[in-house]
Amino acid sequence: MPIRRSALKSGPAKTETRQATSRGATREQVDAAIRTGLLTGRFIPGKAVTIRGLAAELGVSPMPVREVLQRLAAENALEVKPNGRVQVPDMTPARFDEVLKARLLLEPELAELALPHLTAGAAGDLQSIDDDIDRCLVSGDAEAYMRLNHAFHFSIYRATGSKVLLPLIDSLWLQFAPFMRTVYGRVGTASLVDRHKEAIRAIKLRDKQALRVAIAADISQGMGILGKEILAGT
Amino acid sequence: MPIRRSALKSGPAKTETRQATSRGATREQVDAAIRTGLLTGRFIPGKAVTIRGLAAELGVSPMPVREVLQRLAAENALEVKPNGRVQVPDMTPARFDEVLKARLLLEPELAELALPHLTAGAAGDLQSIDDDIDRCLVSGDAEAYMRLNHAFHFSIYRATGSKVLLPLIDSLWLQFAPFMRTVYGRVGTASLVDRHKEAIRAIKLRDKQALRVAIAADISQGMGILGKEILAGT
DNA sequence: CGTGTCATTTTGTGATCACAAAATCCTGCT
């Protein structure tokens, strides 16, 4: 068997005995693995992902993988083709416009809703995340950047305790993240800029309008880079 | 075996032989059955729904039901409790506010995007649906009303060919529809009013701003009735 | 050398099984 690059694990296959797994623990583990794999761009759009393949990589039976794949397909993070094959959907200009529009409608709203729940401590955490992001930008670690950028935004949104809007935004991120990764692989991270500091300042000043503007600008700017690429490439 | 009210089928159990089922046909059938069951309010919020129970009602093995339930849980149409039981989440004031806010953000937007695709023929179809709705309101058929109201809105939204915003709105409807049904069962359909005729007129006039206003007003008004109930009842 | 055809393998799907946790029911006691 040829040694091929695993999309989910870098180390050798874990063969530990299954133990102390409470109700539905295996599925959660599989779900988390695939989900973070999508958010950090470890899956290539257009490339088919097989149930048995993932199951083997994660050392579980195909069963939990099947259910997780169905879940992610329901969130439009994955696409089930008519023949049953499942793959990361590739980005089209129309899809991209829709994702951008939806993000601009929902995320500033949720950020504003989060503002009353964001304490000074939360602002400090965001500051810390943003510092890490800056380090990733200069070092060019695209995967870490994507993970931290996700953490930055969702640290804000999660403060709302939202059970409706937050999952919608979650779905949106899962849809554009894999595409984002391919672009960063092409243009690097040096050209990336964000409005995180502006957002942090707005949070500290408790200025909800400024926060909306900062988040919206951050989205427009970040997605703008992607948008130019999608029109340039095929 | 006692004859109990089936949540999905009104007639006797179909025992036809499985045949000519192409790839994934069983799952699609189960998905459609449960989904329309949710949209027409045939499931009671808070009432647990069992895999084996649904499988028996639909005459299939538990397997496709499991996957469909996972899908619907991913869309927040169903809730998986920590012990694995699955149920229709019951509405809370916070959830309700969020759904309303999300609908007001997304649906007018998608309606406006749909306008260029809505031909005169489409307007006629909407008119026809709205006429049926009016008949349901006087006859008091809540289930038919819900199905037709859904058809009215989504006939508009689907015209966009949207692959991102439309699924988000789909998820929202699945979340409030079951709750809607319980309210209608309590207050009847006589007090229901909508802004559909206003929307149809806006479409005919190709007035996108008027269409936005009509859709937003329709949502606010329809949800307003529900909102009062959720505060009144527990 | 390209191309169509056929055999082989891979893959998704639905069903069934085994097991543990949870819920339910029944019983016996106060």
Next chain:
DNA sequence: AGCAGGATTTTGTGATCACAAAATGACACG
């Protein structure tokens, strides 16, 4: 009668199996 405790049933979960469809590869023919 009310209630606690245990036995029984129900239920979700993960694994495995059988089957058909699809993808892949090999191979002969033009």
